[in-house]
Amino acid sequence: MIxxxxxxxxxxxxxxxxxxxxxxxxxxxxxxxxxxAVASRSFGAExxxxxxLWFWWALLVPPVLLRSVAxxxxxxxxxxxxxxxxxxxxxxxxxxxxELSLHYRMHTKAxxxxxxxxxxxxxxxxxxxxxxxxxxASARIPLLWLLSMVVLSLPQSMILWTEPDMEEQ
Amino acid sequence: MKTEINxxxxxxxxxxxVRRRALVSTIxxxxxxxxxxxxxxxxxxxxxWVLLLTFYVARLLGxxxxxxxxxxxxxxxxxxxxxxxxxxxxxxxxxxxxxxMTDRQRFHNDERELRQRDRAHYAAYKILxxxxxxxxxxxxxxxxxSWHLPKGLPLERILWGSLLAVFVASMTLPQAVLLWTEPDMEEKx
Numbered sequence: 508m509i510x511x512x513x514x515x516x517x518x519x520x521x522x523x524x525x526x527x528x529x530x531x532x533x534x535x536x537x538x539x540x541x542x543x544a545v546a547s548r549s550f551g552a553e554x555x556x557x558x559x560l561w562f563w564w565a566l567l568v569p570p571v572l573l574r575s576v577a578x579x580x581x582x583x584x585x586x587x588x589x590x591x592x593x594x595x596x597x598x599x600x601x602x603x604x605x606e607l608s609l610h611y612r613m614h615t616k617a618x619x620x621x622x623x624x625x626x627x628x629x630x631x632x633x634x635x636x637x638x639x640x641x642x643x644a645s646a647r648i649p650l651l652w653l654l655s656m657v658v659l660s661l662p663q664s665m666i667l668w669t670e671p672d673m674e675e676q
Numbered sequence: 677m678k679t680e681i682n683x684x685x686x687x688x689x690x691x692x693x694v695r696r697r698a699l700v701s702t703i704x705x706x707x708x709x710x711x712x713x714x715x716x717x718x719x720x721x722x723x724x725w726v727l728l729l730t731f732y733v734a735r736l737l738g739x740x741x742x743x744x745x746x747x748x749x750x751x752x753x754x755x756x757x758x759x760x761x762x763x764x765x766x767x768x769x770x771x772x773x774x775x776x777m778t779d780r781q782r783f784h785n786d787e788r789e790l791r792q793r794d795r796a797h798y799a800a801y802k803i804l805x806x807x808x809x810x811x812x813x814x815x816x817x818x819x820x821x822s823w824h825l826p827k828g829l830p831l832e833r834i835l836w837g838s839l840l841a842v843f844v845a846s847m848t849l850p851q852a853v854l855l856w857t858e859p860d861m862e863e864k865x
Contacts, residue, residue: 615793
């Protein structure tokens with residue numbers, strides 16, 4: 508894991524700005540997955556799968572490279588934090604007790620959400636008779652892509668969305 | 677955390693870390709064997725069996741909401757449920773969604789337990805993220821042609837096997853982390 512404390516840096520932004528950031532991030536992710544789902548009908552599932560994997564790596568690799576060039580690059584911090592790479596209690600500026608507790612609590616809440624969505628997805632998509640539905644058949648792979656993105660970014664998005672402004676605290 | 681587990685009426689002591697680790701290892705080896713069997717022979721009943729087994733194991737380990745919380749761990753969100761129950765104990769919604777919380781001690785988590793719960797979920801979340809990252813990397817290598825799927829093992833079956841594994845992890849991993857890491861009960865006292 509990379510030593511980095513990007514979330515703290517982003518938390519210095521005002522809450523509306525942070526919420527815009529989260530909305531922009533998820534809009535990008537959802538529109539890319541939707542576009543791939545549509546494109547997979549014309550270009551084939553394999554090409555779409557390859558494009559998604561490139562997108563996935565593009566969200567991770569450039570920030571890591573940027574990070575090695577510019578130690579406190581905000582852009583790389585934002586992307587790494589949103590993708591769950593940042594470690595909360597290591598590095599030159601470890602989180603204090605309150606921040607750490609918030610970080611852990613948000614992971615707990617995110618885990619609860621996964622406990623609802625993953626079983627719902629399994630129950631919805633696994634019965635054999637539903638396998639015959641054309642719409643669901645084409646939606647299954649994009650849903651798995653979405654799940655992988657949600658697992659990566661959900662707790663960080665929740666922290667950025669819910670934390671009050673620094674002044675309010 | 678309780679010191680013994682109720683397995684089909686048998687009470688087995690779980691006060692020592694070694695026993696708890698043995699329990700966790702047995703559970704995950706069991707799931708791994710079942711999922712391997714699913715990958716080898718795609719049968720709908722195995723998926724159904726994994727779902728049932730996961731709910732049973734989650735209840736056995738505790739941490740989940742239950743009318744009779746007799747697992748090793750108290751329900752993780754017991755405090756929130758207690759608050760909701762105290763607000764409207766006799767409403768229909770409360771009766772439908774919450775267990776009867778007459779025995780407060782069985783549901784209430786103190787500060788230390790809450791901190792451990794959050795840490796365990798954080799660790800579980802990281803394990804899940806790491807596993808998904810490895811899965812995506814493997815998928816990437818496969819798409820790029822670095823390796824090929826074994827004959828007779830379609831990609832779709834692997835995807836469903838992975839989704840079932842994520843389901844098992846989402847229901848049991850935080851409990852497993854807690855049971856694995858907590859020291860012996862005697863040591864603590």
